Amino acid sequence: MKWDTLDEEPCSLSRTVAVVGDRWTLLILRECFLRVRRFEAFQSSLQITRHLLSERLKKLVRFGILRRVPYSEAPKRYEYILTQKGLDLYPIIMAMVHWGDTHMGDERGRPLLHEHRNCGKLFDPVMVCSECGEVLHAKQVHVHAGPGREEAVG
Amino acid sequence: MKWDTLDEEPCSLSRTVAVVGDRWTLLILRECFLRVRRFEAFQSSLQITRHLLSERLKKLVRFGILRRVPYSEAPKRYEYILTQKGLDLYPIIMAMVHWGDTHMGDERGRPLLHEHRNCGKLFDPVMVCSECGEVLHAKQVHVHAGPGREEAVG
């Protein structure tokens, strides 16, 4: 497979995978949502090699998920901030955290707890239908080919 | 980083990434949710090398996401079926599809449309708070260390 054109496949999952579908990128995004912004901070908290961190940050900037914002003029220094496109990845990250909480836990309990500021309670993320508000389950969903997929593609 | 122990980190995202955090695994899971079950079917629809497909399927079985079920005795043939643990990955996949629909679309429109059998409508997946039912946004969530994370870990 040509990973370099995965973001042009007629499949929204492939396109997303092209951008965030590797281990380091997902871990970097976790740090972003925990308010980490600087190269050294990512590097020391993730123990990622500097080379790969540099690569991944460039890629995330290229795809419009992070913005590289100067915070010092001399010497020139930048920090990496989530754009709206990046903030919109939150459901993906939270869905992964929730699955990990549910299926990969150990006897020590959850590593992190999440509080919803609006209601003040500790919560779990739940995925619902935009139309009827009910909780979604895979078996209740039927898939149709949309306009972006010629039937031939399968 | 030691990828082989990522599933024991005191972080539910890391643990999830350890299992589904690579391109091929996510694409294989997409096929699973589209009712693909057999080795040859995965291989031809994904154009993945047989070697890697074999590896990834083994790993998904090892983590309890797929079950390897015989469907023919002579010759012995197996198909791969999502377990409940695997079905529970649905919100992750749908969150990725939705982000792709929203941010990686082209002029041709969506590749796939999703119909919710319960209400009969085409829908988008929405992530809400389990306690108050409101739509979740990253900035409204506050993170606390839970019992599974000694403060020292950070």
Added chain:
DNA sequence: TTTGACAGTTCTATTTTAGAACTATAGCCT
């Protein structure tokens, strides 16, 4: 007996990643 379907395994070449060292700019201390 030959062909074809299915579910893999094995092999070599290429690409990615790990790990460590190096570069560059500038502030601060003596």
Added chain:
DNA sequence: AGGCTATAGTTCTAAAATAGAACTGTCAAA
């Protein structure tokens, strides 16, 4: 001025993962 530290990278080689193609083994049907 000279040396130390902080920050944000880049460059290099070795190790690991992936691609691509060929091969194995079982059985049914022609």
